[in-house]
Amino acid sequence: MMKKLITACLLTATLFTGYTAYAQQRAGNTIREGKHSFTLQWISWDHPGEVMIEKQKDATYTVKGEQRDEKTGDFVTIDGTLTVDSPKELTFNGTIRTQYSNVNGGKVCEKTGTYHFLAKGARKYWRLQEMDNCEGNNVVDYVDIYFH
Structure with a gap:
């Protein structure tokens, strides 16, 4: 017994x-819900755009927002869902669109599917890991979502 x-x-x-x-x-x-800064290096790190991150019932998060240069019309947009793999790793499913007048002939580069954001080292942002721009030629886009 x-x-x-x-x-x-x-x-x-x-x-x-x-x-x-x-x-x-x-x-x-x-991850923290609410507004987060959002940048594409071609536009500006000093004047970030904004994304809204909201938790869903299935433990994913929606993410939607943009950074836009009012003078040139250049932009980056994001619309989709995030899964938090770890505090430093996010899996994104959706669409990211970039347009910068001096890259890809000024045409929109659209990426739709599953992509990954990582925060390496002491960085205070997650950076898109599939960086290649549609132009090719080793041109990369640094698309960043900031912690705050």
Whole structure:
């Protein structure tokens, strides 16, 4: 009888510890909802645009916004969903559009599908990892979503 009681206590403690670790891990896979700064290096890091991030019921987040240069019309837009893989890794599914007059003949570069944002080192932003612009020729777009 005592052996069964000890086994039951150990099993309960193991399950509780496992659940607590799982809950803490899931809680770490969240990001702040609300407005975040958003930039494309061709436009400006000094005058960021803005995205709105909102949590959905299925633990994903919607993300939508833009950065636009009012003088030139150059822009970057984002519209889709984010999954938080870790506090430094996001998976994006949706569309990112960039247009800069001196890149890709001034035409819009549209990326639709699944992409990845990473925050490396001490950076305070997640950067799109699939950076190649539609122009090719080793031209890259630094599309960044800032923590705040």
